[in-house]
Amino acid sequence: xxxxxVWTIAIVGCGIGRxxxxxxxxxxxxxxxxxxxxxDERRLDAVGNEFAIARRTTSFDEILRMDxxxxxxxxxxPALHAAQVLAALAAGKEVVCExxxxxxxxxxxxxIAAEQQARGRVLPVFQYRFGNGVQKAKRIIDxxxxxxxxxxxxxxAWRRTPQYYATEWRQQWDAALGGVLLSxxxxxxxxxxxxxxxxxxxxxxxATRVNSVEVEDCAVASLVMQSGALASLAAxxxxxxxxxxxxxxxxxxxxxxxxxxxxxxxxxxxIIPGSSEAAQRIADALAxxxxxxxxxxxxLGAYHEALxxxxxxxxxxxxxxxxxxxxxxxxxxxxIGTAVSLPIGMDHPKYNG
Ligand SMILES: NC(=O)c1ccc[n+]([C@@H]2O[C@H](COP(=O)([O-])OP(=O)(O)OC[C@H]3O[C@@H](n4cnc5c(N)ncnc54)[C@H](O)[C@@H]3O)[C@@H](O)[C@H]2O)c1
Numbered sequence: 001x002x003x004x005x006v007w008t009i010a011i012v013g014c015g016i017g018r019x020x021x022x023x024x025x026x027x028x029x030x031x032x033x034x035x036x037x038x039x040d041e042r043r044l045d046a047v048g049n050e051f052a053i054a055r056r057t058t059s060f061d062e063i064l065r066m067d068x069x070x071x072x073x074x075x076x077x078p079a080l081h082a083a084q085v086l087a088a089l090a091a092g093k094e095v096v097c098e099x100x101x102x103x104x105x106x107x108x109x110x111x112i113a114a115e116q117q118a119r120g121r122v123l124p125v126f127q128y129r130f131g132n133g134v135q136k137a138k139r140i141i142d143x144x145x146x147x148x149x150x151x152x153x154x155x156x157a158w159r160r161t162p163q164y165y166a167t168e169w170r171q172q173w174d175a176a177l178g179g180v181l182l183s184x185x186x187x188x189x190x191x192x193x194x195x196x197x198x199x200x201x202x203x204x205x206x207a208t209r210v211n212s213v214e215v216e217d218c219a220v221a222s223l224v225m226q227s228g229a230l231a232s233l234a235a236x237x238x239x240x241x242x243x244x245x246x247x248x249x250x251x252x253x254x255x256x257x258x259x260x261x262x263x264x265x266x267x268x269x270x271i272i273p274g275s276s277e278a279a280q281r282i283a284d285a286l287a288x289x290x291x292x293x294x295x296x297x298x299x300l301g302a303y304h305e306a307l308x309x310x311x312x313x314x315x316x317x318x319x320x321x322x323x324x325x326x327x328x329x330x331x332x333x334x335x336i337g338t339a340v341s342l343p344i345g346m347d348h349p350k351y352n353g
Contacts, residue, residue: 130298
């Protein structure tokens with residue numbers, strides 16, 4: 001077992017990479033950002049100066065050669081993730097990688113195989129799981145207090161303007177690997193499977209209506225979960241009021257998330273018991289609930305614990321695979337116009353992306 005120590009980090013990609021630095025800086029006893037990498041020198045310098053990180057490079061390979069860097073955070077555009085994750089694992093690094101982890105089930109299976117042979121492990125980023133609301137719901141469900149799941153409605157109503165797509169990769173299939181289903185609603189859909197379990201079948205429709213881009217920016221889907229529960233997904237990038245909403249109806253309790261678009265895991269969540277007995281059981285279960293740090297702070301705190309103890313990572317490649325399998329099924333269903341069953345096997349036409 002490794003002993004608790006300060007792990008050193010290189011951030012690759014200085015867009016959302018900034019939020020990773022901020023999350024690490026909340027934990028100075030756990031992480032130190034040692035190096036920054038971006039092919040855009042102006043951005044590299046701006047972020048380096050902002051956080052007083054002196055070591056900067058435009059070369060990803062140079063990062064991999066830095067023996068004093070323990071963890072490489074990959075925060076580059078999606079189409080680069082697979083190669084960079086594999087290279088970082090081969091270089092003996094621990095890896096943190098932004099969503100979407102990779103662009104196909106075939107690629108994630110290569111990453112899973114590489115991780116099994118590597119010294120380091122891969123932490124996929126799903127930071128929305130970390131927050132008081134979602135963690136309270138998770139505890140109630142895992143303790144079996146929610147009962148049979150009936151129905152979930154999941155809404156991602158965000159807004160993206162042409163300015164967002166001025167960063168060109170975001171509008172292209174080849175670089176972004178997908179639109180609202182893969183890039184934005186992936187968080188809320190991960191929360192659905194995190195809380196309600198795996199998906200059995202999907203029927204989806206997608207459209208590009210908001211911006212003039214290649215990728216879809218509106219989607220709806222009707223799901224059957226493995227438990228038999230039903231779920232509906234709605235996602236758009238054309239909402240003039242932004243919100244994220246999860247509404248989960250179980251036999252003994254209904255959960256309603258906050259509407260905060262970019263922190264749906266945080267309180268206030270409404271936890272509505274179906275009876276006074278259920279209310280008492282839930283109150284007892286939450287009596288010892290401490291504050292759950294939110295988003296990157298929560299994710300990175302739990303990550304450090306896993307690095308220190310060698311215990312399971314707070315988000316695993318299996319979680320990222322489940323997310324990617326759902327997205328794959330949604331795209332396939334939208335393309336062929338019929339329901340698609342999971343799992344997606346190696347012989348499926350969309351296994352390779
Ligand atoms: N977890 C979240 O909530 C969240 C939010 C936003 C973006 N993301 C994800 O983070 C990733 C990056 O998105 P973004 O919005 O920050 O994009 P961005 O384009 O703003 O930033 C990416 C950066 O990577 C740099 N880059 C490109 N190729 C590189 C290379 N080979 N080596 C080093 N740097 C390179 C670019 O110059 C750019 O500065 C995407 O996968 C995106 O989906 C996640």
